[in-house]
Amino acid sequence: MKSPLVREVAYRLLLVEADTELSQALAQVLSEQGWQVTCACNRAEALKILGDTPRFDLLLVAQELPDGEGVQLVENLVLPPEPEQRTPILLLAEQEDPQLLKRCFDLGINDYLVKPINPLLIGLKARDLTNKLRLADRVIQQKQELEKLLDASNREAEMASYVFYNNLLDHVSDTIHGFNRYINASSDFCGDLVLSKNSPSGSTFILHADAMGHGLSATMTLLPLVDVFHSMVSKGYALPMIVREMNRKLHFRLPPDRFVAASVVELDVLHEQVSIWNGGMPPVYYLDSEGRVINSYPSNHMALGILDNLSFESNVERFHLVGEGGLFGCSDGLTDQVNAQGESYGNQRLLKSLEGAPRHSLMGTLVADLKEFSGVPYFDDDLSLFYVYFPELIYFQDQKYQLQGNQAHKLGIAPFIWELTLSGQQMGEQEIPALCNDYLQDMGFPQPFCQRAFTVISELSSNAIEHGLLKLKSSLKEDPEGFAEYYVLREQRLRKLTHEDQLRVRLQWQVTAERSRLFIEVEQSGEGFDFNQVMQQPREELAGRGLLLIRKLSTELMFKKQGRLAVATLE
Template identity: 30%
Template structure:
């Protein structure tokens, strides 16, 4: 029998929340005895006469505790326990099996199926009460841990959004898709790898590819001072060596001695073909072209390792048509499979050699990530992965001259969203944007205009840009039905491509709504005149870039 103190403690816990208990037994007399006892103790009690009924019950209502008989018709207690635990997920549903079996094998089978404890028949109510006390303690601890985990994940999500806003604000790494493509994938919540691109007053594009030692939040936060300093120095016109010296000094001064950053500084000339890069501790840089694959190993110490031994060995490359440079972090080489084998340098080199003369318009990044996914067989990443592909492309200065209108300069990034591949079938970001705008901006009268603008931009990017649908189909009822049928099928089949949404507030006076698409069916997005007319009814200006695949609408805010 439990002592008085235990019973009092049980009653205190019990008084906080009366759990719902499910009694599962094919013997109605056994159910009645347990029900009478539990009701007397103040619990909510439901019954099931076999395992199948119990599973069906739990599909709608997950009880706090289950008393499960093992030998039952239709579905025994072992199978019911397995299915209920699967249904519960991260909820706690304590299962105590009730059995006349005393064999260790039967009890072990029940525990392996997911049971948390057991009682042998005939039942001792003293033992039952004591075991329920233990189960209540476990339940309370589990719920406490769930709340803590949920709160931590909420804080991490918020921190990640803010972190990404800081990273994305002003970054040009996605602004030159014909020349530069990037991919980042975190091993944990935060990615401590970074790829930043910023235009130098000379017209050169400076790109910093970094891998900070460590992983997760602490490592990611260590990148913040680096990225802020990098942008400032590039904007001020620092030449490469002065910039590297300043970044190295910053890391030595601000970060602990054991923290350093492996990095590559890549400088792309305005012609889009002449490139120089500085490799400090990063993986080999690969040049792919008609002559095969050539590797350029690191020749410099990482940033933050030494204040005095920083070196400036740059590689000079002229990219001929069809050639490309591939920069990777060590997360590629260290990617493990289920057998504990790493992908390794030789496999990467072989993979690249097979694709060295592949048409350069086709990016290597998605196929490489698919290869790593197949290799890992679901094993979690050991380290963050970052990839940067640089191709001989359109001259940078010429690309800016080809824009239909100069892009508005954003001041504060309020919100960003990225939808990729088949996730676009289940996510509609437009309501999320509107919720954010309703919360942040005291202009409820403009909600209608902003919704129509964002909906039009998003549909253009998704339907015409990624899915390649024929806009003309929407002009009659039959065509409209076919159009949306094709839309649903296209989303179901979509495997690659992405849509990016960003919202900026400029000087507190205007909103800049941007939607960009990449991949999918169309190489360019031919915006129909009637779509532009609709946009211009609500937006003060509409800007198009990258052959229509990046669209901005500017909306002037008023306080009236």
Template identity: 30%
Template sequence: MNILIIEDDLLFNQFYSMFFQSKGVNVVSTYSIAEARGILQSSAQFDAIVLDNQLTDGEGLQLVPPLIGQYPDAAILMVSANDSADFFLQAYASGLDDYAVKPVNVDLLWVKICRAVEVRQLQRVSRQQQAELANWVAQEQQEQELAGHVLATLTQRLQQMPAYIQVKTKPSSSFSGDILLQQQGQDGSQYLLLADAMGHGLAAAISLMPVLEVFQSMSQKSLPLSNIVFELNKKLNRQLPADRFVAAIFIRLDPRTSELEVWNGGMPPLLIIECVQKKISKAESKNMALGILNEQEIDVSVEKFKWTTGSYAVGFTDGLTDTEFVGHGQFSADFLAETWLEQPEEAFRGLEQCIDGLSHAVDDISVFSIHFDKYADLISAGMKLNDKKDGRLCLEFKITGSALSQVDAPLKIVQTVSAYGMHQSLNNTLFSVLTELYLNALEHGVLKLNSEMKQAEDGFIKYYSLREQRLSSLVSDDSISLVVDWCMSDNSIHLTVADSGSGFDYQAMNVQRSTDDFYYGRGINMIYSLCAEVNFKGCGNEVTAVIIG
């Protein structure tokens, strides 16, 4: 320990010095304010300062401010014969740590010095910790702002909802473990995903990152919900820690059939509310959350519902039903459904007001409502054809070998014709038909896969495993040719798709179609329903189709 003594009485000065030195302390002695000011100019450091008030060249109190400025962590103790309470109140106000009245008991003075030095050291450690904490908080804030910017950039387009979908969210912290995404498929269908990652904050938000790319790319291609669920579960199961998972509701709206497809894994029920018929249906969770089960265990089957005039679909995370709302208690799924039945136009607004009234959410809250009448109006308006145009666009593609596993030909083609002004409704139909014909040519023609495999208990897994295996073994003789001929004047499209496979008995397929036993499953039925003509040629490895806009 280092102590500075400021005492003009030679006897007291030497007495203090000898006593402190006997305690193993380094002592510097001064006898006046002037000498003390000289010490202030040096680089010396002290743990404690013993200061007399009545010095030959002034009062010691006037030294207190500069001493504190020079040695902010040093304990300052004053010794004085003045025992007035007012004097010591003034001394404490100037910044003293303690005092002693002359004649001084040096043992008591030593105890006071040790205690004051210990307090000063604790204060110094506390200031350092506070500074480190402030620095950590600032860095954490910067990192959170960066993470928030990245997440917002990645999800911005997918979270921009069309007018027929209302959304309300309230995170429990800076980052939400809930996410609601939408994407229109190339065939005109609408995909919606509400996901709730385990936990809260940034850790939960990061768990949702693998969801974004898979959902966007696969729904944009209008792939079946079962495929999207399967791929997302596989990715999350591989990338997330064992104690993390993502509950989710997937929805697909088909504007052509007024059909709603739903897969619910670990989420509260999706409510389908038919206000005119006063009917409530629920798509309950029948599956585990994503990321828990492996590829062989996950069930990817979907439920189907029809929507009618005056219908709504309402989905939410468990943060809504687990929250206590002042004056309302907890909202159950049945209460929400009854609220929509009674006041469908006002129900969502009332729910928004309740959520806004929460001072703090104990869990992330997300809720959405789909108004099917508005959706139908939008679809109807979008199907109005543009003015007739003159012209013709003919595209020819031939894809061979390993390129078959890399090129998404139907998507490239519809993107091209769209750029030439093809109306969205016709573009959607083209994409649906072309995709089905192309996949039939690839999977059943080139890869020689049999759809009946999917009917077995683990057939879905085996089918796609064999598909990947055969895609990796493609040779240059394997090929698919596509011709798309669009006549703009009458909005007709003539398609030809041919593959290098051995074909099949398409005449037998026509017999099976007449008895509702379709050779290629539901896909071929869709093609016949969307096309004015469908004809198989040769050995069955070539098909032509006509679409009338």
């Protein structure tokens, strides 16, 4: 029997527009995209429909209506106090108006669009706005469903675990080429978790977590972790900031006797770098093409949720990402599993099993070996494994970054200029690329374009801060010890910046009849550099690789003001 909580109707949309021709065009496009569209031509009709219909998934409201303004219609609505439960609203206006924009912001209207409107773009933007609302609905629905199933039979509990855990993975984790995972619960609910997600920077993030305890209580402990991972990776935050926020949230929400062991990995193909943070998990192994261990990365930190924010350490270990081998991680459910004689599976047996195991069946080979060793049908603890095969990951990442010519002119986004200036220690406290990425996504740019822009902004702003303002030398990062020294110096010098030290980021979207371009300007008040000299360095020199990457992703790259101002063009 299907749960009454699950709605199987199409997305419901109320379109309030006096222009009959435009209303019909939008309704047709939206209907073709799966929307159930209800139309109204004025405020009075819209209010009557809203009173008769329990809930719409999206309101698309024109500002200019025969009997008043669209924002007045919104003002008359009774909205839930929680932002995540409010119906998303898009406002369509004839022209830009700063005062209207402020009213929209105060009312919680999600977006403000200026006519003429591309119906297809509206459909895509509309579906994107409903995702958060649907995700919140799903969490509430699953929570209610779980509460009903707690007192049910074991079969019902197993079904609830399947629905809960698999939906969690499906809606938060991305499909990554070259990445495989295996999870096995020792009870109805699982306290282990393996998630993968792509960042706007082009990096791939992996979260591997093992919550203290077993069953439902351990699974519920993972929810704040998943929320932080999903939101912060999506916005392009750096790995240290992500694990710090995970720890802060768990430390605040969990009882004192609860914690979550976790390892977080960032695979940055563009910069050919792997970063690892390990808190309380077994070692993460860097394997060669034959499965032999090149290096291991044991836990150097406390598990998440134990230390307060001041005591917590978020520094990571890094190594050079090459086109062979891969990365393997497991929970202690593998190594701690015992057999009938009381012997543990252990690290030595694990390393022996990894060596020579077929890459495409690595998970199955290890699990089969563990079952044979233990001689039991069910393992003692939750078990989770992951493996990333570098050649496949790199190949598909490179394919994604092949430039496909000038497609930006088809976006239909009106010209704009957006500028941000930061002073002093603000530069170390703000994730500049993430702020820019949020803005570009809100303006309607597609994800591939935003990802290119994010990477360019990240490289230019990092170069401006670290080399122009902080006077750090890239040569420090040529070996692992230098990496650590580099980031220690970075933190020390960031704290010494004054209000006279400034960074300016300017985004200008220019539209002409022939083409559309995004100009990215990054200017810093510190020292300049000889651009030509840097670009003449060998490909292997780390100091020039960021600039080479920007040149690859940009149509044009220029430096002015003795290197203090960088201008990149994206088409």
